[in-house]
Amino acid sequence: xxxxxxNGKEIQVPRGTMLLEACRQAxxxxxxxxxxxxLQLAGSCRMCVVEAKGRWNLLASCVMPAENGxxxxxxxPSVVEARKIILExxxxxxxxxxxxxxxxxxxxxxxxxxxxxxxxxxxAGEIIHFSKEDPNPFIERDYDKCIMCxxxxxxxxxxxxxxxxxxxxxxxxxxxxxxxxxxLADSTCVFCGQCIMVxxxxxxxxKVSMGKGKPYQVEKVLTTCTYCGTGCTLELNVKDxxxxxxxxxxxxxxxxxxxxxLCVKGRFxxxxxxxxxxxxxxxxxKNGELQPASWDEALDFAAAKLKQIKEASGPDALxxxxxxxxxxxxxxxxxxxxxxxxxxxxxxxxxxx
Amino acid sequence: xxxxxxxxxxxxxxxxxxxxxxxIKVGGYKGLEKARAMSRxxxxxxxxxxxxxxxxxxxxxxxxxxxxxxxxxxKYVVCNLDEGEPGxxxxxxxxxxxxxxxxxxxxxxxxxIDSTKGYIYCRGEYPYVVDLLNKxxxxxxxxxxxxxxxxxxRMGAGAYVCGEETALIESIEGNRGEPRFxxxxxxxxxxxxxxxxxxxxxxxxxxxxxxxxxxxxxxxIGAPKYPxxxxxxxxxxxxxxxxxxxxxxxNLRDVIYTLGGGIKNGKKFKAVQVGGTxxxxxxxxxxxxxxxxxxxxxxxxxxxxxxxxxxxxTRDIVDVVTRIAKFFEHESCGKCNPCREGTFRAFELxxxxxxxLGNAGDLDTLxxxxxxMKNASFCGLGQAxxxxxxxxxxxxxxxxxxxxx
Numbered sequence: 001x002x003x004x005x006x007n008g009k010e011i012q013v014p015r016g017t018m019l020l021e022a023c024r025q026a027x028x029x030x031x032x033x034x035x036x037x038x039l040q041l042a043g044s045c046r047m048c049v050v051e052a053k054g055r056w057n058l059l060a061s062c063v064m065p066a067e068n069g070x071x072x073x074x075x076x077p078s079v080v081e082a083r084k085i086i087l088e089x090x091x092x093x094x095x096x097x098x099x100x101x102x103x104x105x106x107x108x109x110x111x112x113x114x115x116x117x118x119x120x121x122x123x124a125g126e127i128i129h130f131s132k133e134d135p136n137p138f139i140e141r142d143y144d145k146c147i148m149c150x151x152x153x154x155x156x157x158x159x160x161x162x163x164x165x166x167x168x169x170x171x172x173x174x175x176x177x178x179x180x181x182x183x184l185a186d187s188t189c190v191f192c193g194q195c196i197m198v199x200x201x202x203x204x205x206x207k208v209s210m211g212k213g214k215p216y217q218v219e220k221v222l223t224t225c226t227y228c229g230t231g232c233t234l235e236l237n238v239k240d241x242x243x244x245x246x247x248x249x250x251x252x253x254x255x256x257x258x259x260x261x262l263c264v265k266g267r268f269x270x271x272x273x274x275x276x277x278x279x280x281x282x283x284x285x286k287n288g289e290l291q292p293a294s295w296d297e298a299l300d301f302a303a304a305k306l307k308q309i310k311e312a313s314g315p316d317a318l319x320x321x322x323x324x325x326x327x328x329x330x331x332x333x334x335x336x337x338x339x340x341x342x343x344x345x346x347x348x349x350x351x352x353x
Numbered sequence: 354x355x356x357x358x359x360x361x362x363x364x365x366x367x368x369x370x371x372x373x374x375x376x377i378k379v380g381g382y383k384g385l386e387k388a389r390a391m392s393r394x395x396x397x398x399x400x401x402x403x404x405x406x407x408x409x410x411x412x413x414x415x416x417x418x419x420x421x422x423x424x425x426x427x428k429y430v431v432c433n434l435d436e437g438e439p440g441x442x443x444x445x446x447x448x449x450x451x452x453x454x455x456x457x458x459x460x461x462x463x464x465x466i467d468s469t470k471g472y473i474y475c476r477g478e479y480p481y482v483v484d485l486l487n488k489x490x491x492x493x494x495x496x497x498x499x500x501x502x503x504x505x506x507r508m509g510a511g512a513y514v515c516g517e518e519t520a521l522i523e524s525i526e527g528n529r530g531e532p533r534f535x536x537x538x539x540x541x542x543x544x545x546x547x548x549x550x551x552x553x554x555x556x557x558x559x560x561x562x563x564x565x566x567x568x569x570x571x572x573x574i575g576a577p578k579y580p581x582x583x584x585x586x587x588x589x590x591x592x593x594x595x596x597x598x599x600x601x602x603x604n605l606r607d608v609i610y611t612l613g614g615g616i617k618n619g620k621k622f623k624a625v626q627v628g629g630t631x632x633x634x635x636x637x638x639x640x641x642x643x644x645x646x647x648x649x650x651x652x653x654x655x656x657x658x659x660x661x662x663x664x665x666x667t668r669d670i671v672d673v674v675t676r677i678a679k680f681f682e683h684e685s686c687g688k689c690n691p692c693r694e695g696t697f698r699a700f701e702l703x704x705x706x707x708x709x710l711g712n713a714g715d716l717d718t719l720x721x722x723x724x725x726m727k728n729a730s731f732c733g734l735g736q737a738x739x740x741x742x743x744x745x746x747x748x749x750x751x752x753x754x755x756x757x758x
Contacts (some may be wrong), residue, residue: 046731049728078728082725123701123718148693170686171696225600239758
């Protein structure tokens with residue numbers, strides 16, 4: 001353990017602890033754009049800078065290991081000055097259409113400008129436009145709001161493994177891009193939307209949810225995705241009893257399976273919930289037409305038919321075709337049912353297709 | 354005093370740098386031979402004793418850097434020949450005059466840290482130097498002097514930031530030229546994640562002479578805290594704009610007036626920028642300063658790469674600095690906010706002032722922006738980019754104010 005003094009408070013942390021972690025342990029609230037505990041460190045947004053006694057420059061606390069005896073100030077005049085200027089520099093290139101932004105109210109740039117009283121930017125020069133028209137149905141790419149934290153690039157590489165996007169060009173012209181600056185659909189993008197999950201501002205948002213409710217207008221209902229047996233946790237965003245979107249819950253305690261990561265179906269494929277042609281009761285075909293039935297009726301009907309076929313034609317006249325949408329345990333029960341109850345080995349699964 | 358002292362360039366133009374045999378005839382590869390007969394620890398001790406400090410600009414003690422390298426199955430030696438600093442061409446001169454000394458220096462480092470593989474990262478604008486080095490390596494291999502130490506030349510693609518050692522490593526690995534955060538330092542975790550020593554061409558080129566003549570001999574030359582010689586490249590409004598190798602206690606005024614032959618066309622001196630484009634502009638009153646690392650730091654300047662750009666009385670400082678600001682705007686890699694956005698806005702402000710459209714408020718903004726860039730940028734590029742602006746605002750503010758309409 002080593003001793004570090006943070007804002008006058010002495011604490012002990014294990015050697016190798018980053019200053020950011022140490023500062024947070026000491027109760028200091030450190031702003032960050034590019035830091036994400038699930039991603040490789042970047043150290044590039046410089047919002048987390050702190051002042052260490054005896055150092056000529058400020059230290060980016062997310063990538064600087066605490067050293068024994070360090071004396072750290074997290075809100076000294078030069079720290080605050082640096083954060084304010086960085087915010088002003090970002091504002092100078094940012095499309096400030098907060099009133100129509102999907103992330104209004106859940107935006108780190110807003111939060112930090114509020115915290116440091118940054119109303120406007122003193123850098124009132126040229127605004128270079130980076131916005132990207134991308135005809136894909138899921139992900140809106142408005143890089144006029146991008147702050148270049150590169151979390152989208154890292155999550156795409158490190159969690160999804162798609163490596164669809166990276167930084168192109170240099171300096172102030174640097175921007176997030178697919179290979180050859182094409183559309184996402186022509187890249188290795190799988191539209192999982194993990195990039196939306198990590199974006200700290202409104203640069204990446206869901207087209208499916210667009211205009212349907214701001215973050216503070218929706219109630220987030222924690223649930224499990226029904227698409228497959230993986231059992232990913234997700235949050236249904238509900239406004240006026242209507243599901244208007246899906247967001248990630250990255251807290252391991254609530255989302256132990258996926259820690260917020262989803263696939264294209266889980267994140268964007270929720271429109272079936274309120275679809276008019278959605279089945280809400282079992283149906284039994286009577287006189288050539290499907291008729292609504294109760295679950296008891298339907299189960300009795302299925303059981304009777306199975307029994308009838310088995311008696312008339314033997315167990316091998318029946319087969320079970322199971323689905324990846326149910327869990328492993330349910331699939332186990334399904335094959336067990338076929339072998340032990342029906343008496344056949346005719347079991348197959350859609351995953352073999 | 355006021356004489357050149359040639360160690361690295363002693364046989365310049367007298368031997369063919371591609372030919373190991375000619376270098377051996379004038380005492381070459383003796384240092385490596387000596388190093389190989391010593392223990393690794395003793396080689397590092399000898400380099401420490403010499404007081405040799407990095408010649409790329411940061412001035413870090415070479416022996417100390419080597420001593421941080423932990424044991425590992427694979428380690429690399431990397432020679433930084435990116436030389437992107439405008440006005441600097443000393444590394445090219447060293448290669449063109451004495452390439453074998455660079456190879457020998459790298460092999461000495463390889464011996465000291467137990468590495469058998471070296472890379473030379475060559476500036477993209479020097480394709481002819483790549484040819485020269487490849488021939489020099491072939492010749493050295495043929496002569497059998499490098500032993501099991503292999504050297505490969507890799508070429509940059511024209512990014513200034515790749516002179517920064519970790520961006521250079523990223524570039525060799527085939528990635529975007531962007532710096533990595535430190536720690537971990539390359540000595541511990543460098544090229545492909547293994548311990549890597551990155552030193553400048555001039556640092557490597559000094560090693561053969563340190564090993565053959567002894568660390569104490571080297572430590573006795575020039576400034577005690579930054580001993581040895583330094584190769585300077587003199588450009589701008591001087592009569593004799595060329596390169597020189599001088600002891601490190603050499604005076605800046607003598608560089609300009611003795612070696613440089615004074616200001617061209619009988620004009621008066623206005624300012625000198627030392628250390629390349631990211632260096633500070635030094636006014637007349639500070640000219641009696643030795644060029645060594647610490648003396649330069651003491652006057653708020655930096656020896657840097659050893660470029661010396663002289664401006665005569667007719668030069669428009671604000672115009673010069675505007676062009677420099679454009680250079681940094683162009684060369685910022687874009688990784689961190691203060692540099693990516695700061696270099697862009699600094700250039701914008703400089704253009705406004707240079708065009709006569711500025712006001713006192715713009716100077717205040719430049720000062721604050723410069724301070725934040727220096728304090729909060731990720732790497733040396735963003736930290737040093739405001740230095741030309743800050744130093745001219747300090748010494749030549751009247752020239753800025755004269756621009757206001």
